[in-house]
Amino acid sequence: MASNETIANVRETFWGNLSIVRKVRENPAMQGLTLMSPSLVYLIIFMILPMILVIILSFLTRGPYGDIVYRVNVENYIRLVDPLYLRILGYSLSTATFTTILTILVGYPLAYYIARVPARQRSTLLFLILVPFWTNFIIRIYAWIMILRTEGFLNSFLINIGIIQVPLNILYTPTAVLIGMVYEFLPFMVLPLYTSLEKVEISQLEAAADLGARPWRAFLRITLPLSVPGMIAGSILVFIPAMGMFVVPDLMGGAKTILIGNMIRNQFLVSRDWPFGAAASMLLLILTLAFTLVYTRRAGFGEELLV
Amino acid sequence: MAEYVVEMKNVVKKFPTPEGGEVTAVDHVSLQIQHGEFFSLLGPSGCGKTTSLRMIAGFEWPTQGEVLINGVKMGRTPPYLRPVNTVFQNFALFQHMTVYQNVAFGLEMEKLPRAEIDRRVKAALEMVQLAGMDKRKPKQLSGGQQQRVALARALVKRPAVLLLDEPLGALDLKLRKEMQLELKALQMQVGITFIYVTHDQEEALTMSDRIAVMDRGKVLQIGTPVEIYERPNCRFVADFIGETNFLHGRVKELNGDKVVVTINGLERELIGWRQGDLTVGQSVVVSVRPEKIHLADHQMLNQNCLPGKVTAVAYIGSDTRVNVDVGHGCQIKVWEQNKLSTLDPRAYYSQQQDIWLTLLPENCLVLAE
Numbered sequence: 050m051a052s053n054e055t056i057a058n059v060r061e062t063f064w065g066n067l068s069i070v071r072k073v074r075e076n077p078a079m080q081g082l083t084l085m086s087p088s089l090v091y092l093i094i095f096m097i098l099p100m101i102l103v104i105i106l107s108f109l110t111r112g113p114y115g116d117i118v119y120r121v122n123v124e125n126y127i128r129l130v131d132p133l134y135l136r137i138l139g140y141s142l143s144t145a146t147f148t149t150i151l152t153i154l155v156g157y158p159l160a161y162y163i164a165r166v167p168a169r170q171r172s173t174l175l176f177l178i179l180v181p182f183w184t185n186f187i188i189r190i191y192a193w194i195m196i197l198r199t200e201g202f203l204n205s206f207l208i209n210i211g212i213i214q215v216p217l218n219i220l221y222t223p224t225a226v227l228i229g230m231v232y233e234f235l236p237f238m239v240l241p242l243y244t245s246l247e248k249v250e251i252s253q254l255e256a257a258a259d260l261g262a263r264p265w266r267a268f269l270r271i272t273l274p275l276s277v278p279g280m281i282a283g284s285i286l287v288f289i290p291a292m293g294m295f296v297v298p299d300l301m302g303g304a305k306t307i308l309i310g311n312m313i314r315n316q317f318l319v320s321r322d323w324p325f326g327a328a329a330s331m332l333l334l335i336l337t338l339a340f341t342l343v344y345t346r347r348a349g350f351g352e353e354l355l356v
Numbered sequence: 357m358a359e360y361v362v363e364m365k366n367v368v369k370k371f372p373t374p375e376g377g378e379v380t381a382v383d384h385v386s387l388q389i390q391h392g393e394f395f396s397l398l399g400p401s402g403c404g405k406t407t408s409l410r411m412i413a414g415f416e417w418p419t420q421g422e423v424l425i426n427g428v429k430m431g432r433t434p435p436y437l438r439p440v441n442t443v444f445q446n447f448a449l450f451q452h453m454t455v456y457q458n459v460a461f462g463l464e465m466e467k468l469p470r471a472e473i474d475r476r477v478k479a480a481l482e483m484v485q486l487a488g489m490d491k492r493k494p495k496q497l498s499g500g501q502q503q504r505v506a507l508a509r510a511l512v513k514r515p516a517v518l519l520l521d522e523p524l525g526a527l528d529l530k531l532r533k534e535m536q537l538e539l540k541a542l543q544m545q546v547g548i549t550f551i552y553v554t555h556d557q558e559e560a561l562t563m564s565d566r567i568a569v570m571d572r573g574k575v576l577q578i579g580t581p582v583e584i585y586e587r588p589n590c591r592f593v594a595d596f597i598g599e600t601n602f603l604h605g606r607v608k609e610l611n612g613d614k615v616v617v618t619i620n621g622l623e624r625e626l627i628g629w630r631q632g633d634l635t636v637g638q639s640v641v642v643s644v645r646p647e648k649i650h651l652a653d654h655q656m657l658n659q660n661c662l663p664g665k666v667t668a669v670a671y672i673g674s675d676t677r678v679n680v681d682v683g684h685g686c687q688i689k690v691w692e693q694n695k696l697s698t699l700d701p702r703a704y705y706s707q708q709q710d711i712w713l714t715l716l717p718e719n720c721l722v723l724a725e
Contacts, residue, residue, distance in 0.1 A: 252448040255415055258435040259442045260462035260513065270461070274452050 107327035115321030125328035134312070134329070138336070141309040144223070144298075145291035148230040149284050152238035155231060156283070160242035161272075164249070175243070178236050186233065190300050193229055194220060197301070221303030229297040234290065238283035245279030246272070285341055292337050309333050358427025361549045362389040362412055362440075362517055367421035369407050381407040383573035384421070389517075389551060394543050396552045396560040399570035400596070405553045408570075409519050412551065414438045426516055436465070441510035442519040446526060447502050449494040455481070455505050456490035462513045480512040483542070500531050507542070517549045524559065536562050557597050561585065569593045589631055591723050594643040601649075601688050603642040604725070607634050615722045617642055621684035626660055628720030639725040646689040648719040651678065651705070656714045664688065666709045678705050680713060688713060 064070050073079040082089075107125055110118040128134075163174045181189060196202045197220040204216040219225050249272050257267035295310030302308075309329065316326030369382040382404040389395045397405035410416045411423055414435035423430045425439060441462070450458050459480055463473040481487050484504035494502055503523060510518055523539075524532045540563045543550050554560050560567050561581040568578045569592075577589045588594035591602070608625060609616035615630045617640055628642050655661045664680040667687065671694075678690045690713065696703060705711070 250448070252444055252446065253450060255435070256442070256444060256448040256450070256509075257461070258415075259413060259440075260509065261436045261465035262461075263436055266465065271450060 103327045103330055106324055107331050109324045111322045111324050115323075117323060125325045126332075128325060129328055129332055137307055137309055137312055138332070140307075141292060141333075142336070142340075144226065144230065144308060145288050145294075147227055148234060148291045149238075149288045151227065151231045152235050152283070152287050153242075153280060156235055156238040156242055157276075157280075160239045160246050160279075163239075163243050164246035171247075175240075178239055181236070187296065187300075189232075190229060190297060193225075193232065194301060197225055197228070220301065221306075223302065223306055226298050226302040226306050226308075229301045230291055230294060233294075233297060234287040237286040237290075241282035241286065242276060242279040245276045245282075249275045281345060284344065288344075289337050289341065292340075293333060358424070360388045360424070361391045361393075361426060362551065363387065363422075363424040363427075364408065364412075365422045365424070367408070367411060367418045367423060369404070369411060369416060370419045380573050382411070382418075385570075385573075385575050387568060387575065387578070389549060392547050392549055394540065394550045394552065394563055394565045396554060396564040396567045397570060398554055398557060398560040398567050398596075400555055402572075403570040404573040405555075405570050406521055409442075409521055409551060409553050412517070413440055413442050413519050439516040440519055441513050441515040441517075442521065443503075443506045443510050443523045445522045447494075447506040447523075449502055449505055449509070451494055453493075454490060455486065455492050455494070455497070458494070458505055459490075459509045459512050462509060466513075476512055477508075480508040483511070483545075484508045499527050500535065503527060503535060507539075511542075511546060511548070515548065517551060518543075520550060520552045522554055523552075524554075524556075532559070539563060561597070569596060571596070587631065588643065588721065588723070591641055591643070591725070594721065594723060598645065599689065600643045600645050603644070603686065603688075605640060605642060607636050607638045607640055607722070610634060610636055614717065615640075617720075617722055622662070622682065622686070624662060626715060626720055627717040628722040629718060631721050631723050634722065634724065640722050641725055643721045643723055644688075644715050644719055646677070646691040647675075647693075648716070649688065649690045650714040650716075651680075651690055651692060652712050652714060653710075655712050660715045660717055660720070662688075662713045662715070664711055664713060666705050666707055666711055669705050669707065671704065676704060680711060682713065 073083055106117070108121050108123065110120045110122060110124065112118045163171055163178075166174065194201075198204075199216045199218065199220065201220070203219070204213075207213045208216065219228070253271050253275075254267050257271050258264070262270065293310045293313075295308060295314045298306045298308045298311055299314075310333075313326050313329045313333065316322045316329060320326075364385050364387040367382055367385045368380065370378045370380050373379050385404070385408055387395075387408075397408060399405050407416060411418055412425070414430065414433060414437075417432050430438065450461065453461070456477060459477045460473050463476060468476075477490075478487070481490060484507050486501060486504050486508065489497065489501065494505065497505065503526075506523070520539075524535050527535060536559055539550075543563075552560070552563065561584075564581055566578060566580055567584050569576045569584060571592050577584060577593045579587070584593065585597050588597060594600050595602070603617075603619050603626065605617040605619040605626070607615055608618045610630070613630045615628050615634060617626050617628060618624075619626055619642070626642055634640060650656070655663070662682045664682040666678055667681045668677075668679040670677040673694070675691045675693055678692065680688045680690060682688055
């Protein structure tokens with residue numbers, strides 16, 4: 050026992066005297082750095098470095114065979130300012146925005162319901178929301194294609210019960226893209242919304258009713274404001290990936306619908322114009338960042354809505 | 357104007373249990389509460405007091421019976437249409453609103469003009485001594501201040517009745533004592549009927565005009581604080597309100613309101629006052645409050661005196677609390693006021709001292725077991 054303690058003491062003195070160890074121990078900022086270092090290293094290698102590469106790439110030139118010529122210029126960015134690409138960009142923005150709005154409209158009642166059922170059912174329902182993640186995303190999109198195509202389940206069902214005579218043309222239209230996107234991103238809206246709705250205590254609503262608020266007004270004045278942080282978090286989680294999404298428009302939108310995500314993918318994999326693809330990526334990044342910043346500011350994210 | 361501001365007629369409330377059964381939270385409760393009264397519902401947790409209050413507020417509907425407010429049958433009237441307001445146990449302030457917005461909320465729901473809302477909110481905040489705090493958020497206030505906001509928010513609506521659900525439960529002891537007096541003063545000032553739910557008997561005694569003592573869904577006794585304390589009508593009330601000693605025995609003789617009780621094991625008789633219907637031979641308890649017992653070193657009367665031995669003495673400043681063993685494992689608590697200021701040890705009691713207890717018949721309440 051005693052010798053163990055002595056060894057421990059010696060070890061302690063040895064490490065304690067090393068200046069770098071002492072610095073870390075005494076400085077809270079250094080402690081934070083130590084704790085963050087695993088994720089920091091990971092992010093630097095797999096996120097910051099590739100980003101720098103993309104930035105550099107975006108200022109280079111495509112060679113005749115899809116290779117990269119080290120000639121610095123801003124040609125790629127100038128090429129982006131073209132009505133064709135601007136239209137794609139605008140369409141991407143509106144699709145992402147609509148997706149976000151639709152996930153709010155569809156997800157809010159669901160999140161509200163889950164937050165109000167007894168605790169035991171709640172975990173079951175949350176579990177069910179996560180079930181789709183068990184299956185590969187592409188497979189689920191193909192399932193949607195089966196449902197939506199001209200002779201698919203939806204059309205045969207509607208024709209069979211006699212609501213329509215001619216099959217609806219949904220697949221390979223912007224509507225199909227929106228359906229796929231909302232489906233894909235719904236959980237990312239429901240979960241943060243649920244988290245903030247769950248915190249709205251019943252007693253707050255009872256207090257509102259007690260003070261003369263009908264249910265609808267109590268919702269507008271109490272529940273809705275208290276769920277704004279969840280709505281903002283959900284919007285960010287939906288809007289950002291929706292901006293870059295290319296699988297859904299590819300598979301469900303057909304060749305007609307091109308979002309900026311598809312365009313970037315095509316530049317890298319089809320046209321082999323990496324520098325131009327890099328420039329488009331930068332534009333997407335800046336645009337998404339700007340939108341997110343403006344949105345969170347507007348919605349008062351910094352004001353600590355939930356003190 | 358109706359005779360009573362709130363009336364509960366044979367109200368029953370049953371809740372389903374998760375196992376599929378039913379539990380009766382409120383069991384045939386009838387109450388009449390008068391205008392301007394400070395009325396308390398007092399009882400241990402789970403006695404149905406909060407459920408009763410919630411039925412008056414409209415958060416719950418009776419399974420049976422009727423709640424009347426100002427003589428109008430409430431039936432299934434929702435809370436927002438009832439002329440009552442509630443101060444909740446944990447205040448339930450709107451965290452995302454300022455103090456001002458919290459207090460103004462109820463008036464905005466009435467769609468009053470801005471100027472009137474402003475005037476009334478300011479007056480209400482002044483009344484609870486929170487003027488100047490109107491721009492703060494609830495989280496920036498102390499517990500006592502949040503309590504005042506909750507009060508102002510409810511009182512600003514000028515309700516016919518203010519319902520208070522253990523409003524002081526979240527505060528520390530010192531603040532609670534202060535707020536008790538303040539609440540009572542406020543109630544006198546505004547003249548609104550208060551219905552106050554508490555499990556703290558001292559709180560109920562301090563503030564109430566009348567108290568209803570509840571247990572297991574039933575109202576056991578309704579009366580003024582003095583009536584409840586001095587003339588409890590059953591064993592539960594005697595035990596729950598204040599402290600008391602119980603001596604078990606059997607009725608030997610009934611003589612009007614006077615009862616002769618043979619105390620089990622002691623082979624002694626006590627004369628006491630009958631509470632409720634009793635028959636000869638019935639098992640009863642004699643309830644005697646510790647402050648109403650006299651101690652002496654000799655037998656003072658021919659009757660109602662018990663010899664014993666001091667087993668514990670606690671000097672607590674204002675009182676000396678003495679435990680006396682009267683035999684057969686029966687311990688009697690006696691509190692004696694320290695009326696003399698002296699250091700003389702002979703003025704106090706000591707362990708193992710032989711002593712006589714005098715229990716005057718009017719202090720011995722005989723209750724059914």
